Amino acid sequence: MKKALLVISILFMAFCISAEALATFEAIYIHNKLKPEYLVLINPGMNIVAYSDFKNENSILAKTILNNLAGKPKFLIGS
Numbered sequence: 321m322k323k324a325l326l327v328i329s330i331l332f333m334a335f336c337i338s339a340e341a342l343a344t345f346e347a348i349y350i351h352n353k354l355k356p357e358y359l360v361l362i363n364p365g366m367n368i369v370a371y372s373d374f375k376n377e378n379s380i381l382a383k384t385i386l387n388n389l390a391g392k393p394k395f396l397i398g399s
Contacts, residue, residue, distance in 0.1 A: 339376075341361070341381055341383060342381045344381060345384060345385060346384065348389060349368070349388060349390065350384070350389075350390075353389070353390050354390050355388055355390040355391040355392065355393060355395075356393045357386065357393060357394050357395070358393060358394065358395045358396075358397065359393040359395070359396050359397070360397045361374050361396075361397070361398045362398075374398060375398075
């Protein structure tokens with residue numbers, strides 16, 4: 321059973337980040353030339369700053385995610 325859990329945890333890694341979305345995405349994915357397979361944005365609308373408004377295709381966050389040189393996420397989910 322432990323071996324099966326280890327295999328599952330290696331194949332699927334999820335983490336929750338409660339931080340500024342643009343800086344976090346750039347630090348994890350852009351800097352390391354990676355793309356997320358799945359990206360879930362919780363409350364993706366505009367809060368305090370307009371550049372993190374993912375509902376707006378012209379926002380800096382949206383452009384950064386969609387124009388990532390490593391590729392776009394296979395699944396992009398917003399709640």
